[in-house]
Amino acid sequence: MTSPSSLTNLLAQLAGLQGERQRERALPPVELWNPPHCGDIGMEIRVDGSWWHQGDPITRTAMVDLFSTILRKDEDGQTYLVTPGEKIIVHIADAHFIGTRVDRIETTLGPSIVVTTNVGDQVVISATNPLWVVTDPVTGEPRPYVLVRGRLIARLARAAFYELVEWAEACDQVLRVVSQGTWFEIGDVEGQTT
Structure with a gap:
C-alpha cells in the first residue's frame, strides 16, 4: 500500500520526468456531503471521455476540470455531480x-x-x-x-x-x-x- 508521502514522492518524480510541475488538484470531500437529489439535467460523459450537457459538448477545459472534482459514484451505481446543497445525475457511457x-x-x-x-x-x-x-x-x-x-x-x-x-x-x-x-x-x- 502506498502511503501519502510515498505517493507524493512518486508523483514528484513523475513530474520531473515529464519536465513539468505537478498540478495541485484540490478535491473537495464529496463523500461527506449528503444533499438532496435534484434530478437529471442532461449531463453525460461519453465513451471518449468528453463531457456533454443537453446534447452539447462542454468545451471549456476549466469547467470539465471543476466538474471532475465534484464527481461521485454512489452505492446505487449512479454517478452524480455533488455539492453541499445539491446532487444531479451524470450519465456515464463507459468510464x-x-x-x-x-x-x-x-x-x-x-x-x-x-x-x-x-x-x-x-x-x-x-x-x-x-x-x-x-x-x-x-x-x-x-x-x-x-x-x-x-x-x-x-x-x-x-x-x-x-x-x-x-x-x-x-x-x-x-x-x-x-x-x-x-x-x-x-x-x-x-x-x-x-
Missing part, C-alpha cells in the same frame, strides 16, 4: 475518465506505474487502485480500467495500454505487469485478454 498516459517509475520497492487521466488526476496502480482488463463482448478487444478514487474509474486509452503490454511479463501463458509489488493480469500470451 468516468480516460487514462491518457502511463509512466513507470523505478523505486527501491520495484516499479510503480502511474496513470494520468484526461482531467489531470494521477494515480499509482496498486492493491488500493487496481488495474483490470475486460474483454469487449462484441469486438473481442481488451478494455483496461484502473480505480481512480472512490468508485470512479478510468479506462486506459489504447496507447497507454500498449505501454503496459510492452512492460508485461509472461507467466504461465498470462501477461502481467507489476506495480507497488502487486501483479495485475492484462491478457494471455496469445493476445487474448483475461
Whole structure:
C-alpha cells in the first residue's frame, strides 16, 4: 500500500520526468456531503471521455476540470455531480475518465506505474487502485480500467495500454505487469485478454 508521502514522492518524480510541475488538484470531500437529489439535467460523459450537457459538448477545459472534482459514484451505481446543497445525475457511457498516459517509475520497492487521466488526476496502480482488463463482448478487444478514487474509474486509452503490454511479463501463458509489488493480469500470451 502506498502511503501519502510515498505517493507524493512518486508523483514528484513523475513530474520531473515529464519536465513539468505537478498540478495541485484540490478535491473537495464529496463523500461527506449528503444533499438532496435534484434530478437529471442532461449531463453525460461519453465513451471518449468528453463531457456533454443537453446534447452539447462542454468545451471549456476549466469547467470539465471543476466538474471532475465534484464527481461521485454512489452505492446505487449512479454517478452524480455533488455539492453541499445539491446532487444531479451524470450519465456515464463507459468510464468516468480516460487514462491518457502511463509512466513507470523505478523505486527501491520495484516499479510503480502511474496513470494520468484526461482531467489531470494521477494515480499509482496498486492493491488500493487496481488495474483490470475486460474483454469487449462484441469486438473481442481488451478494455483496461484502473480505480481512480472512490468508485470512479478510468479506462486506459489504447496507447497507454500498449505501454503496459510492452512492460508485461509472461507467466504461465498470462501477461502481467507489476506495480507497488502487486501483479495485475492484462491478457494471455496469445493476445487474448483475461
